[in-house]
Each structure stands twice: as C-alpha cells, then as structure tokens.
Amino acid sequence: MKLLSLIVVCLTGGLLLYGTADLPDWGDPNAPASLHLSNYYIENAVRDTQVPNLVTAVLADYRSVDTMFETAVVFCAGLACFLLLRDFTPKKDHYYRHVPTGVILHVKNPDRQVIVGNEFEDIDKEWLPPDTIIKTVCRMLIPFIQIYALYVVAHGDFSPGGGFQGGVIFGSSLILLAISYNLKYLLKRVSEKFLGILSAAGVLVYMGIGVVAMVLGGNFLDYEKYAPIFGEHHIRALGMLGVEIGVGMAVTAVMVIIYINIVSEGKHDEGL
Amino acid sequence: MYWPIDLIILIFVIVCALAAIYVKDLLGTAVLFGAYSFMMCLLWAIMGAVDVAFTEASVGAGVSTVFFVAAVFRTSRRTKD
Numbered sequence: 001m002k003l004l005s006l007i008v009v010c011l012t013g014g015l016l017l018y019g020t021a022d023l024p025d026w027g028d029p030n031a032p033a034s035l036h037l038s039n040y041y042i043e044n045a046v047r048d049t050q051v052p053n054l055v056t057a058v059l060a061d062y063r064s065v066d067t068m069f070e071t072a073v074v075f076c077a078g079l080a081c082f083l084l085l086r087d088f089t090p091k092k093d094h095y096y097r098h099v100p101t102g103v104i105l106h107v108k109n110p111d112r113q114v115i116v117g118n119e120f121e122d123i124d125k126e127w128l129p130p131d132t133i134i135k136t137v138c139r140m141l142i143p144f145i146q147i148y149a150l151y152v153v154a155h156g157d158f159s160p161g162g163g164f165q166g167g168v169i170f171g172s173s174l175i176l177l178a179i180s181y182n183l184k185y186l187l188k189r190v191s192e193k194f195l196g197i198l199s200a201a202g203v204l205v206y207m208g209i210g211v212v213a214m215v216l217g218g219n220f221l222d223y224e225k226y227a228p229i230f231g232e233h234h235i236r237a238l239g240m241l242g243v244e245i246g247v248g249m250a251v252t253a254v255m256v257i258i259y260i261n262i263v264s265e266g267k268h269d270e271g272l
Numbered sequence: 273m274y275w276p277i278d279l280i281i282l283i284f285v286i287v288c289a290l291a292a293i294y295v296k297d298l299l300g301t302a303v304l305f306g307a308y309s310f311m312m313c314l315l316w317a318i319m320g321a322v323d324v325a326f327t328e329a330s331v332g333a334g335v336s337t338v339f340f341v342a343a344v345f346r347t348s349r350r351t352k353d
Contacts, residue, residue, distance in 0.1 A: 026319065055323040152326075160322040168330040175338055255335055263342040272345055 049236040051157040059162070060240040064221045068206050071163075071247050075203050078254030082196075087266035095127065096120045124182060124270035138180035145173040153248040157237050163247025170248065171255030183264055183271040192260075192268060195253045202250025209242050278318055285311045296351055302340035309333040 024031035045057040059067050094107040096114045099121055105114060116122050149170035156162030178186040210221040218225035223239025230238055263271035288308035292301050309332030316325035 053323075160326045162323070165326050165330045168335050172330070172334050172338065175335070179338075258339065259335075259342060262339060263345060265346055272342060 049240075050234050051237050051240060053157055053159065055160075056157045056162055056240060056244075060156070060243050061223070061236055064210075064243060067243070067247070068203075068210065068221070071203050071206055071250050074254050075199055075250050078199050078257045081258045081261050085261040085266035086268075091267060091269060093125070095123050095125060097123045097127070122184065126270075130181070134180050138176055142173050142177055145176070146170055149173065149248075153244055154241065156244045157240050163244035164251055166244070167248035167251025168255060170252040171259075174252070174256050175259050178259070178263075179272055183260065184269070186256075187260070187268060190256065192257075195257050195260075199250050199253035199257065202246045202248070202253065205246030205249065206243050209239065209246070213239075274318060278315070281311050281314050281318070285315065298344045298347075298349055298351055299341065301351075302337055302344060305340065306333045306337035309336070 024033075028034070041054055041058055041062070045054050045062075046052060049057045049061050051057040051061070090110060092108065092110050094110075094113060096105040096107065096116070097103070097120065098105070099119060104123070104127070105120075107114060114120050149166045151166075152161035152169060153163055153166030156166070174186060174190060177189075209223075213222045213225045214220055216225040216228075221239075221243075223236045226239060227235045260268060260271070285308060288304050288311060292304040292308060295301050295304060309328055313325045313328040313333060316322075316328055
C-alpha cells in the first residue's frame, strides 16, 4: 500500500513537472498574462484609481466583486467551523483552585458548583502556574501587534498588505492573548457573540458599500459615486479603504472563531 | 537575478517539505511546515510578489501553524505511519 501510494505520488509529481515545462518563463514579456490585461493595469491603474499599489487596485477596485466573494468564503469557513465543532453540552468535571493555599478541588457533580470569586478560581484540567515572563512579554507585545495590524489595513493601497493580511495579524494578536493567558481570559474580553457579529458585519460592510453605490446611481461597488459625499479627491482610494476594513473585520473574527473552536473542541471553556 | 540565494532557499524549501513528511512527531511537523511557508515567503519576495509574500508570512507561517498546533494539542502527538 505504501509502495502504491509512493508510485502514485511520483507519477502525479512527474506529470505536474511535465506540465510546467509548457508554462512561459518567469518574467517573460510574451507570456499570455502580460500581453493583454496586465499592460492596461500597469499603464492606467494610477490614473484611474490614484492608488500606487497596483495589486490592491486590481483586487479591491477592478476585481472587487471577486474579492467580495473571497470574503464571503472566509466567512463561510468560520461558519462551517462553528457548525461542525461547536458543542453546547455543559462539561461534567469542574476544577477549582483555592488561590491562597493552591489546593485544587475536582467537582464531578455538574449541579454543585463552587462560587468563583476572590477565594476560588475556575481552572483548566491541564493547569500550569502562570509564567510571569510570558505574560509580561505578551502583554507588552500585543498592543504593538494590533497597531501594526491596523497600519497594514489602513495602508493597503500604498504598501503591501491590506484587509486579509491585517485581519490575520489582528486575529493572531488575539490568539496570542489566549495562548499566553488562557482561553477563558480571551473569551471574557471577546465574547463568542461579538465575534460572530463581527465576522458577519465585515461581509456586510463590503456588500453595503457596493449596494449604497448602486443606490447613489452607479454600478455595484462603483466608488466614484461617493464623490458628492466625501469629495472628489482620492475617492476610489477611500472606497478601497472602506472595503479593506470590512475584509479585515471578517478575517479577524473568523481566525479567532476557528482557533477557539479547534483548541477547545467546541466547548469554549479550556484550551491552550 | 540573485540565483545563489534563490538556490539556497529552494533547497531549504525541499528539505523542509521532505522533513515534514518523514518526522514522526506531529508538533515538529507543524513547526517544519511553518518553516516551509516562511521559505516560500522569501521566494515570493525575491520574485517581487511582495503582497503574496506578506500573505504567505501572515497566513502560512503564522496562523495556520497555530491552527496545526491547536489540532495536535487536541489529538495525539505521535503518528503511526
């Protein structure tokens, strides 16, 4: 069986390599991709959209409907993760730690629970004493990561980056919070309901910008129609920024939703 | 253009990919896969596709590694084959 799979893998790889021999060389000016549309984008994108980053101009303006459905795909990934993994049955075993003495109570009866307050804290099954160095370093790093994520979202049209990357960085800063403290600490600050609403709101912001452009008398996602409200100056760049913010919101929420559901097996109580 | 750097990174990519297949420890595989993504990110950057490199660094090397580690945390750490 192992030999058979090896043969299949080698055969597929060989076929793929054979196929790539027909592809045009890297940077070939006569490649089909650089003969038609690319030239138009390179020559006219800055004049059309006033955005120096051509990749963002293509993704968020010329091909914005495509990007809208990519955002919808990310949203669907989060939704699928939620529907597959989320487990609403309450857990039977509870662990409580008496803070002054360090004694750990294991309560097996789900009806009897210890009141969590100053004396007792609710802990995970695999509980480790909190590490001061990790906590301090992460607490100092997380604000900078988040500011950088916002920078990436806001400068998507001037430098590499954009909603997807910024959203992923913002989401990973929240995941870092869950890793360095614990999952309960994250869920106390960012509730599941908030994440769900944020992921849907991101897609809604994107589509809303498109629909409002239609209401104002243009095509779907035609940012020029916002000119009477926001002014002529850099109106397409501004529209792209709005769209990127929507993408960033959706991606941030979906990354955290996927992480929480995977790491706690859908129970949302304990995990890394 | 920078063909020695290109070649070295390409060799690292292949080494990481092969190591990720043969290592029995799944946590190590997740980390090797992150290293693979990071090398791919460098390759994109050399080819001038900075946006793709950025996406690869944040999604491939960053978040997907965390997802793999989370999945390993909830399943078994050793693979049998």
